[in-house]
Amino acid sequence: MTDTPPRALRLALWAQRQAHVVPAPLRRLGGRTLRRLTSSDAGTAGPSEDWSLPLVPGAGVGDLEALRPVAGDSRPAFPRPAAEAAGSRRVRCAIAASVLDVGGAEEVASFLARRLPSHNFETVVVYSGTRLPGQDGEGGRLARALAAEGVATQLLTPADAAVWMRSWQPDVVSAHNADDWLLDVAAELGVPWVETLHDMHRLYHPHAWEPERRRAQRISAQVAVSELVRQQYLARNPAYPGDRVVTVPNGVDASRVLLVDRAQARAALGLTDEFLFVSLARYCLQKNTFGLVTAFADVAAEHPDALLLVAGRANDDLLYYEQTRQLAASLPSADRIHLRGHCANPLALLAAADAFVFDSFFEGWSLASMEALAAGVPVVMTDVGGAREQLADGRRGYVVANPAGKAELVDWPVINDLRYRPQENRAELFAAMSSMVRERTAWAADRQRLRDEAIRLFSPDASLAGHANVLRAVAFGEPLPAPARQSHLA
Structure with missing residues (x-):
């Protein structure tokens, strides 16, 4: 990606940020035009999938995607319900x-x-x-x-x-x-x-x-x-x-919650004592990566050792990814915000993480956050489907307000208007993430409990x-x- 995008792309990105003032019919028409500008010759490109690059400049790295579950770590014994009655019809x-x-x-x-x-x-x-x-x-x-x-x-x-x-x-x-x-x-x-x-x-x-x-x-x-x-x-x-x-x-599928050695995973990313927030999410409006990066800027200002790593595909909406990339590049904490592509070994990312974070507008039941809990990683998550069940009592993380307001009434007009605008949950998300950093010692000591509870609850x-x-x-x-x-x- 060039540092200075072509003029047409800069215009498209500016128009997206101003779209909330445009009537909905014109917005939809303009959106179709803007999407045509996401072709490769317009200067857009997805995030890097090179996982040999360290998160900390100058640090040595390993092959993150080659890490495998700890030797001897077997599939967890999930609680089983009553057996199916013998002789049931096929x-x-x-x-x-x-x-x-x-x-x-x-x-x-x-x-x-x-x-x-x-x-x-x-x-x-x-x-x-x-x-x-x-x-x-x-x-x-x-x-x-x-x-x-x-x-x-x-x-x-x-x-x-x-x-x-x-x-x-x-x-x-x-x-x-x-x-x-x-x-x-x-x-x-x-x-x-x-x-x-x-x-x-x-x-x-x-x-x-x-x-x-x-x-x-x-x-x-x-x-x-x-x-x-x-x-x-x-x-x-x-x-x-x-x-x-x-x-x-x-x-949670047992094959997706096997443990990877945490020390090896962090070393592969070049980490030592840094606090790593991981978000496994596509770059799209639903996942609200733009809002997450905005809130993390506040966290980074208060906690100089905090890092944010987002991993996911960007091809759903390359313009959205580019907006998020340019936002991250403009922040004082730009070197601590890492926007990466798909990782073939998410278990290793979760092993390296100190906390998992989602700032989504909506989910049905997030598999990524559930897998984070089953890996022993505490979660900060907006009020979306599954968040109340997964984080019910605060023992496994924090539910913060939905960025669009009341979760039961979320709709596309509100979400679209908030795409690149200030969101009401920013302060609450900042507070929850900051609390994770301050309480890192307690959460680190609780990883086995988190894993055991998740395996029991999400059979x-x-x-x-x-x-x-x-x-x-x-x-x-x-x-x-x-x-x-x-x-x-x-």
């Missing part, structure tokens, strides 16, 4: 996703594909692509991983979906941000559809509410991954029966059983389990 379940590359919803779909067979399910993952629009590279990392493990997958198009579904004859579809044309096919063929509400982003604008009410008439049941998501959905679609929306919190088997119970009930027309309404996990 369920043929199509697990439907859209782009099968990387992402929280796709990880949950893959987890179910791998594990539902233990509940007498036959599964196949159906998907419609491997790359997001504008995404570089081959994509399809999860699709390839599942195929390598022997998990059945099927690429479908609108032209062949009905033929495939008639041939395979699923008893039920478990949907994870799947395409609506697949719902059309399932409804036409009478295959019941269970929607998994991973988050509410597609319903954060009033114009989407009435189409969703019509769409939901074809949905047999819905699984909300957090109680906040359940509340948000029913507030926007009050006509949908509340007893058909069941809360099933996500669990993947409990989550698996919750999905299995809903899918089986819908497949065979049985009563659904009672919806969970807990506000926290004890």
Whole structure:
């Protein structure tokens, strides 16, 4: 990336920062024009994925991505729910996703594909692509991983979906941000559809509410991954029966919480006594990286040894990444803010971290923060789906106010207006992060407790059983389990 972007790009970035004063219709029209300026010849580029670069200038480094779990560290023994009754009817379940590359919803779909067979399910993952629009590279990392493990997958198009579904004859579809044309096919063929509400982003604008009410008439049941998501959905679609929306919190996959040696991970990043905040998040408006960097500037001014490391892909919105990069470069603490790309070894980043931080506008149930807790890392997180359950009593970190205000009422107009503007939670986020730094000794001594509690609370088997119970009930027309309404996990 050049220090002085081309004139067209500078104009695009300036226009984005002024967009809040423009009427919404003109803003949408202008947004399409600005997105055309994210091509490589306009001077935009993603963050570096070179993990041999140290976070501290001049420090020696190692190969972070080559670090492996500690020898002898086995998969944690998660608490298991009651065993499935012997002789239960076998369920043929199509697990439907859209782009099968990387992402929280796709990880949950893959987890179910791998594990539902233990509940007498036959599964196949159906998907419609491997790359997001504008995404570089081959994509399809999860699709390839599942195929390598022997998990059945099927690429479908609108032209062949009905033929495939008639041939395979699923008893039920478990949907994870799947395409609506697949719902059309399932409804036409009478295959019941269970929607998994991973988050509410597609319903954060009033114009989407009435189409969703019509769409939901074809949905047999819905699984909300957090109680906040359940509340948000029913507030926007009050006509949908509340007893058909069941809360099933996500669990943490045991393979994703193995421990990497902390000393080796920190040495690989060139760290000694610095306090490292890690945020594993895509560079996009939802994750609010711009707001996080803004708040961290206050933390850095008070704590000279604090560092922020953000790791995630930027291809969703290169202009957003560039805005964030330029903000970080303009700050006095620029050398302590590290905006990196995807890391193939997130376990090593969590091992090196002193705290995990999210300043998101919305989540459904963050897998990244849950995995941080299971690695023994305390979390600072905005009030989004899953935050209240994960950080209920303050023993595992801090929930701070949502940057858009009341979490139940978050919507796109408010989020868009706050994209590059001052946010009300800045002082509270600064206070929580500063508290983490001041109390570093206590949190460091608590890493094993944090890990043990997370493993107990976020059992993947409990989550698996919750999905299995809903899918089986819908497949065979049985009563659904009672919806969970807990506000926290004890």
